[in-house]
């Protein structure tokens with residue numbers, strides 16, 4: 153059945169999971185960089201999640217999500233065999249892939265999963281792909297194995313030094329850019345502060361930098377303007393003009409502010425959810 | 435009754451929910467005529483030999499005929515007459531701009547108030563909402579056999595596509611409607627609020643009637659993304675109708691527009707209507723409720739946004755418009771209802787800047803006072819700023835309702851589709867056919883933001899041509 157979860161893997165228990173979902177129509181069209189909009193149940197909110205991988209042959213897509221609030225908590229409650237009520241995609245512009253060069257793909261947190269699909273696209277187009285991934289500590293690191301399956305180089309950093317370089321991904325990136333002049337593009341996917349830091353790091357080197365923006369979305373098909381971001385002084389819609397943009401032109405401060413637009417309500421929604429669950433159990 | 439007495443008989447007023455009650459609930463504002471009221475109003479019609487009302491109706495409802503049946507007390511017959519050309523009368527009776535269409539043309543209107551054609555249409559339609567699906571669509575008692583070979587696809591599920599689906603399904607075609615969102619109905623469900631057009635009672639009923647005619651609805655399917663037009667032909671569809679609406683909201687392009695608290699009307703209304711944000715946190719979609727709300731624009735969309743904000747508990751709601759109230763493009767009745775509900779019309783004012791606090795939340799708007807200058811090319815007196823005359827208005831929720839641009843999602847991915855100079859789809863005026871053979875288009879994606887009835891008219895024209903090509907007799 154469409155939208156059924158065929159496989160669920162708890163990557164970081166209680167925090168991040170990976171779902172392989174039966175969605176042949178989406179799988180057939182999905183390209184790196186695309187995302188889906190989904191709704192878990194009748195009363196659910198529409199939320200966007202990146203397509204982290206596709207298997208066209210088996211008609212599946214993979215998503216990886218971080219449990220943040222109510223909607224992702226609801227998603228986390230679903231198990232193999234359950235179906236997601238609404239799943240719409242593939243949305244957004246596909247990654248622009250140029251050929252002939254070294255591409256550094258930087259991923260942070262859950263963003264590593266999204267970055268993985270983009271890196272794969274660059275790899276399949278014949279580029280030399282270097283992956284730089286980072287997390288707070290070793291057990292929070294995602295997709296290392298998947299990336300190693302095709303990336304000739306995977307550089308790792310952890311905040312606490314429990315694995316790889318102790319420090320930030322931007323340090324590894326800077327180091328690499330200083331030594332390597334063949335780099336044609338840097339791609340960054342992860343938390344907003346991380347993407348902003350990557351863009352700052354690459355700027356002096358003049359290397360084109362792509363970031364994947366996670367603005368708040370409602371319809372995801374260009375109808376509402378919720379996802380608007382300022383890029384190069386102009387208003388763009390992340391869902392139809394992006395989600396990938398030139399990192400040197402993005403107004404990250406504004407994006408961060410806009411991501412907090414509903415925080416009091418998101419908290420209320422989550423608390424309401426927990427309360428209802430407790431009542432159910434009684 | 436003599437003719438002269440008839441002419442002076444006043445129009446039967448529409449019962450409404452009292453303004454101070456309705457401004458706090460989402461129940462329908464206009465309550466509808468009773469049978470007695472409808473019969474009485476129907477008596478006012480002159481049954482003109484050469485009626486003008488019909489010409490004013492984009493789908494040419496045989497108005498005098500239906501009114502005559504109603505006046506005789508045969509509501510069912512009246513319904514059949516309307517249904518012969520209009521597949522969504524309960525919707526049209528509620529949202530059509532009758533005052534500039536049928537009622538605007540009504541001969542009685544020259545000397546007195548025109549016949550309340552829209553209210554009569556609504557009454558008749560509501561009486562028959564419970565009727566069997568086949569009767570509803572075709573005014574014929576039996577369902578047609580659906581021919582699986584005569585496959586037609588509609589992209590988008592607004593009134594234009596619903597009309598195509600109804601017309602063709604009632605003539606035996608297998609119609610599939612593809613919708614990007616998770617609910618069917620287009621602007622009728624995500625844009626126009628519940629208090630003007632009930633979603634379950636009216637829109638869902640009309641959609642269900644189509645389902646019973648074996649129209650298939652596929653939600654979460656985006657034309658240009660999940661599938662292309664060519665994919666549809668490959669799957670055996672013989673014709674495709676594009677009714678994807680106008681989409682992409684316009685912004686004001688002034689400083690501060692991206693502060694939290696500034697919404698497009700589409701986002702605001704979609705959160706409330708489609709996401710049921712009025713029932714948050716029972717539903718998960720959040721909305722900023724706003725204490726001091728300002729709405730920009732003067733059309734139906736602005737009225738809907740303002741009245742929605744009022745119902746969500748705003749202390750004050752101002753509609754900011756750069757001309758005067760009588761130049762507002764919204765339906766007169768809607769402006770009147772808004773004012774009754776306590777909404778302020780802040781006219782001859784134009785926003786120049788949004789201001790916010792250090793967290794990026796909207797706190798006020800800077801407005802420029804305007805005055806009316808010489809008439810412009812369109813004959814309307816154009817507003818111009820009064821130099822140095824600006825003022826600040828406190829606001830924590832701003833809703834921008836100044837129109838839309840064509841949505842690029844489908845258009846960008848179908849480069850063979852010829853567009854006109856405004857970026858909308860170019861379609862033949864009589865058949866609706868686009869530059870791609872057997873692909874038709876209609877509604878807002880051809881005309882730019884317009885009306886339900888014009889979208890339906892376009893759907894009807896295209897459906898008629900599709901039927902002809904599929905060899906279906908008239």
Ligand SMILES: Cc1cc2nc3c(=O)[nH]c(=O)nc-3n(C[C@H](O)[C@H](O)[C@H](O)COP(=O)(O)OP(=O)(O)OC[C@H]3O[C@@H](n4cnc5c(N)ncnc54)[C@H](O)[C@@H]3O)c2cc1C
Pocket residue numbers: 187197198199200201202203216217218219220221222223224225262265266365366367368369370395411412415418419422
């Ligand atoms: C194109 C795109 C791709 C994304 N891909 C992924 C992904 O692969 N994995 C992943 O874990 N997350 C991804 N996100 C972010 C994800 O959509 C949010 O984490 C999710 O919506 C949070 O919902 P919630 O109800 O659980 O949390 P909430 O409590 O509602 O919100 C927590 C935070 O999530 C953000 N958020 C809330 N609602 C939305 C919304 N409707 N759209 C976008 N962000 C929102 C806000 O910053 C908010 O502060 C992506 C976002 C975008 C725009």
Ligand SMILES: Cc1cc2nc3c(=O)[nH]c(=O)nc-3n(C[C@H](O)[C@H](O)[C@H](O)COP(=O)(O)OP(=O)(O)OC[C@H]3O[C@@H](n4cnc5c(N)ncnc54)[C@H](O)[C@@H]3O)c2cc1C
Pocket residue numbers: 373529530531589590591592593594595612613614615619620621622625626627655656657658677678679680681703734735738765841843844876877878879883884885886887889
């Ligand atoms: C708030 C508001 C109030 C209004 N009030 C009135 C009124 O009082 N009277 C009146 O006559 N008119 C009114 N209108 C205008 C009227 O609603 C529109 O003119 C009419 O709905 C246009 O119909 P449509 O068939 O072109 O498509 P729409 O109703 O716009 O529907 C298009 C549908 O297509 C879907 N879609 C878009 N792109 C794709 C895609 N690529 N693939 C699949 N699906 C897609 C959309 O999600 C949408 O559901 C109002 C409009 C708004 C926004």
Ligand code: SF4
Pocket residue numbers: 478479480481482485486487488497498501539540541542543548549551
């Ligand atoms: S023009 Fe007016 S009075 Fe004449 S038939 Fe039509 S509705 Fe009746």
Ligand code: FES
Pocket residue numbers: 368369370371372373374375376377378379380389390391392
């Ligand atoms: S999410 Fe609505 S326009 Fe992008």
